[in-house]
Amino acid sequence: NAGVTQTPKFQVLKTGQSMTLQCAQDMNHEYMSWYRQDPGMGLRLIHYSVGAGITDQGEVPNGYNVSRSTTEDFPLRLLSAAPSQTSVYFCASKGANTGELFFGEGSRLTVL
């Protein structure tokens, strides 16, 4: 019973590098989303998707791209990493007719 799986758990990047955070869920959830959480702060919504082929911006989308080619996967791409993107990133998914979000364990990203 995997739920929401995020990889990698830890990553260190240099400024300007690009990378992709992977998120996969095995619950057949249509809704998926990415949040970032800076130290001591709340979660801020980056992007979300309500189904395959559909994505939309959240509160803090700049510097990030997403795509949703399958129901299971929702990768988050950092195009050109900046120190301000140092954070913990959480992926979440939700089934229909419920408000319950299921979260992954998080990916801790450090940009030097």
Add this chain to the structure above:
Amino acid sequence: LAKTTQPISMDSYEGQEVNITCSHNNIATNDYITWYQQFPSQGPRFIIQGYKTKVTNEVASLFIPADRKSSTLSLPRVSLSDTAVYYCLVGDTGRRALTFGSGTRLQVQP
């Protein structure tokens, strides 16, 4: 999007009942109220969800007045392990963005 307001922090002692209130003045007709618990270095975990009146499960109760402009999460007889950040989130069950507020940091003392 319905904006939520919660106290920044609360302190309690083991065995006490803790009530955390969340204000959501512009809640929409289709919106549900959901509460999450987050421990350090972990993703938030669902606690309880409600639409109106009272909902109870094995860990908490959720009280929602008739006007639905606020809600109160009640944790009976807290223990040290309930020390965490608690978030209320307002949104419908469909296709809208779900945004979190700042949360309430609960510290339980022995």
